[in-house]
Amino acid sequence: MALLRISSPHTHRALGTGAVMRTVVLATLPGLAVLTYFFGVGSLHNVLLASITAMGFEAAVMKLRGRPVWFYLRDCSALVTGVLLGLALPPYCPWWLVVLGSGVAIVLAKQLYGGMGFNPFNPAMVAYVVLLISFPLHMSQWAAPLDIGGQTPGVVQALQQIWLGTSIDGYTAATPLDTVKQNSGLMLNDLYLQDPVLSAGQFVGAGWEWANLAFLVGGAYLLYRRIFTWHAPVAMLASLSIMAFLFYDGGSSTSGGSVLFHLFSGATMLGAFFIVTDPVSSAVSTRGRLIYGAAIGVLIYVIRIWGNYPDGIAFAVLLMNFAAPFIDYYTLPRTYGHKKSERATRKVDQ
Amino acid sequence: MELIKVWDIPGGVHPPENKTQSLLEPLGPLAIAPQLILPVSQHIGAPAKPIVEVGDQVLGGQVIAEADGVFSANVHAPTSGRIAAIVEHTVPHPSGMTDLCIILDTDGKDDWTPLSPWEDYAERNKDDLLARIRESGIAGLGGAGFPAAVKLNPRANHPIDTLIINGTECEPYITADDVLMRERAQEVIAGTQILAQLLNQPERVVIGVEDNKPEAIAALRKAAEGSAIQVVSFPTKYPSGGEKQLIQILTGREVPAGQIPAAIGVVCQNVGTTAAIYRAVRFGEPLVKRITTVVGEALQTQRNIEVLFGTPVNFVLEQHGYQHKKASRLVMGGPMMGFSLPDLSVPVVKTTNCLLAPSKKELPPPEPAMACIRCGMCAEACPVELLPQQLFWYAQAEDLEKLETHNLFDCIECGACSYVCPSHIPLVQYYRAAKGEIRQHRIDKEKSDRSRRRFEFRQDRIAKEEAEKEAKRLARKKAAEEAKKKLAEQKANTPAEPKPAAVSTQDTDKQRAKLERLLASAHERLKKAEQPLAEEATDEQAEKQAASIKQAQLKVSDAQKKLDAFIASQGENNRQASSTEANDPVAAAIERAKAKQTMSPEEKLRNSVESLQKRLQKAEQKVIEAKDNKPDMVEALQQGVDKLKDKLSAAQNELAELTPAAAAPATPANATPDVAQAAIERAKAKLAMSPEEKLRSSLESLYKRLEKAEQKAAGAKQEDSDKAEALQQGVERLKEKIASTQKELAEATLSTVAEETPQDPATSDAASLAIEKAKAKAAAMATMSASDKLRNQVDSLQARLEKAQARLEKAEQENDDNIDAFRTGVSKLEEKLATARDQLAELT
C-alpha cells in the first residue's frame, strides 16, 4: 500500500481499544461481586489467577514474537479473556486448571491465529471447552450458594483446596440447570419445592438469579456506553426466550423450564453480554449480528435440553464462530445507491 | 410554516462542533496580499488556459486564464497588478503537488474593469444567464469545485423536479456558510431564484440547513418569505452535508451508484455558489473571492474573512497571529475531510472553505494504530452502509476484487469510520490508497487488453498476408509452367519451321513478354528470398531460406538463359524484319532491369532503414514497459536501443549518400553485367553470410519465444495453474538454447572476423547485440597468440560440427527435406576443421 500520511479525519473520538476493554472488565464487576457473595472467594480467585496468567502468557508470546510487549498489553484484550475465563470456571477448581485454561486461551486460541483481531474463535470459550472435555469431573462441580449451604468456604480453606488439593467437604451442589435436567420424573413445581437450590431462590434459583441479574446490569451499562451494539445479545436472549416459550408446557416432568428460568440460570447473561458480544469472533454487519445472536440462542436451548452438557453457551458460541464468516457473506448491508445488497461472493468483472 | 418531512441517514457521528470560536468576531475583510498565486485549475475538469503574458498589467475582474471547454472555468484577476510569472507552484492538494499558477504582483490600487450589471436579470433568457455564469468562472464553493454552469444545464432526459441548496455545513469548525447565510440571506435567496429559473422552476426548491444554525435559518426564512423556497432544518449529524446524504435527508431518494443527482431529478448547489451566481448575474462580478473560516487555537484571532483567491495561506495566517510552534498541523478544510498542507505558501482557492490551525491539544497527532478488533463501530458510523472493517481487511490483503464487491467506490471518504475506530486505524487512508490502486489496475488492464488486441490483429494480418503470398506464388508457378510448356512447344516448332518470320510479331512480342515476366518474377523471388527472415523464423526456416535462395538463383539464371536464347534467335529475325518494334520490348526490359539494378542497393537500404526504425520503435516501447515492471532490465534494453539508433543513423547516412547518386542519371554502361548475374552475386554474398545470419535470426526468434514463454509462465503462476511448472521448464530450456545459440553466434562472428571477411553493412542489418559482444571477444582474441587463436577456432569448429551432426542425424530420422543442406554444412565444417587442425599442427 502507498505510504500513509497524516490525513483526514484529523479529529478522533476519545474511545480507544484499551478503554473499550477496560470498560468491559469494569462491567463484569457487579457479576463478580454477586458470585463472590453467594459462592465465596472461589470465583474471585479464579478471575485473579486467570487474568494474571493470561497477561503473563500474552507478554511471553509477544516477547517471543519480538513485538513491543507493553504496546500489546495495553489493549487489555488478554485481561478481558482472563476475566471471562475466570468467571466461567467453577469456583474452587484446582489452580492448574485455571492456568491451563488461560494458556490454552491465549496461546492456542488467540496468538497462534495471529493475535488480537485474528482469532476466529472466542479464546475464553475455546479454553472452557477444552477443559470441559478433558476434565469433565473438575469442571462440573459448582459450589453451593450461600442460601443453602449456610456458609461459603473460608479463604484459608479455599486456598488449601485450590493450591493443595485438600478438598472441602460438601461445598458443591447441583446447579439449577443440572437439577432441572435430571429432574427424576418430577413435575417442575414439585422440583422447586424439593430441591434446595431451586426452592431457596426468589424466581429461578438461589444465587444464580442474582448473578445473572448483575451481569445484565453490567451489559446494560456497556450498551449505554455504546461499547457494542444491542443486536447480538438481544437477538440471543430473544431466541432463547422464544425457544423456552415454545417448549414450555407449563411444568411437566419433561418440560425444559420457563422462559424466566432460562434467562436467569446458568451463564445466560454472562454469555449474552460478554461472550456473544465479543466482536472479533462474531459476524460483522448489523444483520449478521442479529442472525449470529439468534442462532446462538437457539443452540443454547437445544444443548441445554437435548444435549449432554448442562449448559451450552460455550458450545453454541464456538459453533457460531465457525459460521460467522459464512453469515458475513450473505449479510452485506445494502450500500447507498445500490438496489440490493451484494453478495460478497459475487465476482467482479476484472 | 408547513411541516416538512425529513429522512434520516444511516450511521453518522457527532464530533464536537467547535463552531462558536470563529463566530465571536464579525466577518472581516482581509488586506490585499502583495502577491497572489492563482492556479489555473481551481475546479474539477480541464485546467484553464492562461491568456496573459508575463509583464502584462491587469485589472481586477479581467480574465487571465480562459476556460478550456465546458468542464472548465475562467480564472479572473482578483485585483489590479502586474503578471509576475506563469510557473509551476505548489497548489492546495493532499499530495502537495505543483500545478501551473499565474503569479500576480498586486499594486494595491484595486482598479477594476468596468462591470456590466443586469438590473433586469429576471427577464434574461436561459442561455444568456448560463453564459454569464460560465464566464464568471463559478465553480462549486462547497467541496469539489464542480463548474456550476454544467450542473445547471442538465440533460434533457433528466427532468429536474427538486432544487436543493446545501447550507448544511456539517464539518466541525467551519462557519463560512453560516456567516454567509446570516449576513447575505437575500443574496442566497435571490441566487436560488435564478437557479430555479434556470431549471424551469422545479416543483420543490429547498434550502437545507442543520439545526445547529438557528440564526442562519431565521435569516433565510425571513428572506424567503413570499417565495416558494422552503428552508428546511434537520438534526445535526456528520456527514449530512454530503451531497448524496443531503439528497437522502430531504427527498428520501438515493442517487444510484455511479450516477449523478440529476438522474433522480435533483440538482444540488452550495449556498456560497448560489450567492456567487447571484452576484455574477446581477452585478457581473466574476468569482474572485470567498468567505473562509480561519480558526484554531494556534491563532490569536479566529474569525471568518472574505479573502481574494490566490492569497497565500501564510499571509492569511500572519494576519491572524499564527503561532507556528503551537500548531499541530495546518489543515485546509474541516477536521473530518480536510487535508493537511505540506507547505504554507499555497494559495486560497475557490474550494477553500476553512483554514484550520489547531494546537496540539486540540487535534493531537494520531495515535498508533492497533489491530482491528472487529467491533463494528465503523460499520455503524458509515453513512453509506459499507463494512469499513471488511474493506480495511481486504485493503490490507490487497484483495482488489473483494474491495470492489464490497463497494469500495461508494465510500465518500467522510472519515466517520476512522473517527470512531477505537483502534485508531486510519481507515480512510487505506481506502484512498486502495482506490488509487484499483484505478491504476483498471488502466493497466485496459492497456494490456489493447496491446493484446493489437497483437491478435497483427497475427491475423500476417497470416492473411502469408496466405495471399502463397496463393500468388502458386499462380506464378502455374504461369511459369505454362510458359515453359509453350516455349518447349515453340522450340519444337522452330526447327520445323525455319522461317520464324512467319511467326507474327504479335506472337514474338507475347513470347518475349512472357519470358520477361518469367525473369522478373524470378528476380522477385530471389529478392524475397534474400530478404531477412521474418521475426518468427526458426533455424529450420533459416535453412529453408538458404535452399529457396539457391532455387531462386537457378530459376533466375534459367530464365535469363532462355531470354538470351530467345533474343538471340529473334535477333536474326529482327535483322531480317528490321523491325524496330520487335527490338523495343527487349530494350525496354533491359532498361528496366538496369534500372532495377541501380535502384536495388538504395531500395535495400531503405528497407533496412525501415526495418531498423521498426525495431527501434519496438525496442523503445520495451524499454518503457520494462521501466514499469522490470527495472533491472532497463539498462540492457536501453543499450540495445542506443545501438539500434546508431545503426539507424548509419544506414540513413548511407541512404542519403546513395540517393543523389541514384537520382543522377546513372550511366548504364552497355557492358553492365547482366541483371541475373548481379543477383546471383548478391545471393552468393548472402549465402556466405548465412550461417551467422541464420544464427542471429534464430537467436532473435528465440528471444521472442522466451519472452512469450516467460509471460505465459508468469500468467500461469499467477493463476496458480498446474501448467506453471511445465511452462517454467520450457522457459529454462529456451534460456539454455539461447545461451548456446549466443555462443555459436559469437563463434561464427569470430570466425568471420578471423577470416577477415568484409561485412556488408547492407546485409548485416539483422545484426544484434551479440555481434558487439563477439567483436569484443575478437578484439581480445587479437591479442592472443596465433596458436591460441587457432586452438580456439578448432574448439569452436568442433563444437559446431558436433551440433551440425546432431542436427543432421535428427533430420535423417525425420526425413527432413533439408537433409542435403545439413549434409553440405557438415562436410564444410569438417573441411574447415581439418584445415584448421593442419594449420595448428604446422604452427606447433
Ligand code: SF4
Ligand atoms: S472501528 Fe476500527 S477496530 Fe472497530 S471494526 Fe472498525 S476498523 Fe475494526
Ligand code: SF4
Ligand atoms: S469514509 Fe467511507 S467507509 Fe468510512 S464511514 Fe465514510 S463512507 Fe463509510
